[in-house]
Amino acid sequence: DKGNHRHFMEKEIHEQPEVISHALSNYIDFHSQKVHLDEMAIDFAKVSRLAVSACGTAYLSGLVGKYWFERYARLPVEIDVASEFRYREMPLSNDQAALFISQSGETADTLASLRYCKEQGLKIGGIVNVKESTIARESDGIYPILAGPEIGVASTKAFTCQLAVLASLAIGAGRMRGTLTEAEEKQMVRSLSELPRIMSRVLNDIQPQMESLARELSKFHHVLYLGRGTSYPMALEGALKLKEISYIHAEGYAAGELKHGPIALIDENMPVIVIAPHDRFFEKTVSNMQEVAARGGRIIFITDEKGAAASTLPTMATIVLPNVAELIAPMVFALPVQLLAYHTAVFMGTDVDQPRNLAKSVTVE
Numbered sequence: 001d002k003g004n005h006r007h008f009m010e011k012e013i014h015e016q017p018e019v020i021s022h023a024l025s026n027y028i029d030f031h032s033q034k035v036h037l038d039e040m041a042i043d044f045a046k047v048s049r050l051a052v053s054a055c056g057t058a059y060l061s062g063l064v065g066k067y068w069f070e071r072y073a074r075l076p077v078e079i080d081v082a083s084e085f086r087y088r089e090m091p092l093s094n095d096q097a098a099l100f101i102s103q104s105g106e107t108a109d110t111l112a113s114l115r116y117c118k119e120q121g122l123k124i125g126g127i128v129n130v131k132e133s134t135i136a137r138e139s140d141g142i143y144p145i146l147a148g149p150e151i152g153v154a155s156t157k158a159f160t161c162q163l164a165v166l167a168s169l170a171i172g173a174g175r176m177r178g179t180l181t182e183a184e185e186k187q188m189v190r191s192l193s194e195l196p197r198i199m200s201r202v203l204n205d206i207q208p209q210m211e212s213l214a215r216e217l218s219k220f221h222h223v224l225y226l227g228r229g230t231s232y233p234m235a236l237e238g239a240l241k242l243k244e245i246s247y248i249h250a251e252g253y254a255a256g257e258l259k260h261g262p263i264a265l266i267d268e269n270m271p272v273i274v275i276a277p278h279d280r281f282f283e284k285t286v287s288n289m290q291e292v293a294a295r296g297g298r299i300i301f302i303t304d305e306k307g308a309a310a311s312t313l314p315t316m317a318t319i320v321l322p323n324v325a326e327l328i329a330p331m332v333f334a335l336p337v338q339l340l341a342y343h344t345a346v347f348m349g350t351d352v353d354q355p356r357n358l359a360k361s362v363t364v365e
């Protein structure tokens with residue numbers, strides 16, 4: 001049932017504040033402001049490395065997770081798309097653990113990667129939405145994302161719930177490994193606890209701007225997304241979302257890679273969507289934006305209040321989100337990225353919930 005929404009995708013985008021709050025409450029004790037991972041699949045204090053594998057949007061949530069595990073838990077993460085991971089014959093040892101991320105829990109390549117790691121004697125954690133799925137069953141333990149059924153082929157709420165779970169795991173791992181202080185953990189938990197409220201507000205506030213921007217975006221045939229740090233996977237996710245439902249060709253790049261190739265494409269016919277909260281990377285990303293502007297590129301700038309105040313570059317549009325803690329920025333910035341893809345596809349008249357050639361669950365390789 002779509003309720004008052006035109007599509008399941010729209011409904012699922014708007015469900016995010018509620019389902020994220022549900023997902024977080026499974027991992028966080030808001031009273032003591034602590035993450036509790038005790039007796040869950042993996043003993044993060046004991047592992048030396050983490051292998052992560054998934055496909056599509058689930059892979060991109062894992063890529064954000066890599067930044068978090070490495071920074072907050074000082075735990076090195078090896079991540080790859082499952083179709084490559086399963087055949088790479090990657091050397092693994094049993095002081096490593098492996099995480100597999102899958103909404104459906106049935107993706108063939110992800111399952112094959114899981115089985116490879118299991119054969120090598122690794123402890124397996126499954127980050128899944130469907131608790132009765134094959135990946136859930138074959139994991140040593142599961143970290144449910146509790147997003148509720150996701151019907152739209154384009155993954156939205158599963159993505160942000162995966163992020164919420166990965167953020168919780170990285171914080172918990174940081175505590176277990178002694179790389180986060182109690183005060184840092186509390187601060188991060190506080191930021192996570194504000195997320196549902198911030199997401200509701202953003203969904204409300206940016207809706208009209210997203211619709212009018214989508215109308216403009218639908219006139220273009222190529223779009224480039226750029227970001228640094230955790231905004232890099234967000235750029236990849238933006239491009240994936242736009243291409244899969246609107247069929248507009250879109251690419252995501254690490255902003256620092258611009259000069260290594262994609263800058264050759266810049267002209268007034270290819271808008272560049274820059275995802276840049278005012279974080280440690282902001283100045284660097286703005287200098288990449290300058291390079292785009294100097295070549296006549298049109299910029300759609302997705303930033304926060306501080307970032308909007310700090311940049312004077314002319315843009316085709318600037319989307320201003322509230323200033324939030326670095327940890328929760330990916331979940332907040334996911335919203336304009338999803339809405340822009342959604343409204344663009346609606347304008348173009350595509351079948352948003354069932355885009356051509358795609359299946360919700362890819363059970364063959």
Ligand code: M6R
Pocket residue numbers: 055056057058059101102103104105106107110153154155156240241244358360361362
């Ligand atoms: O069910 P899974 O999470 O394993 O699915 C993985 C991908 O097939 C999926 O995320 C796909 O990329 C989506 N259509 C993206 O919106």
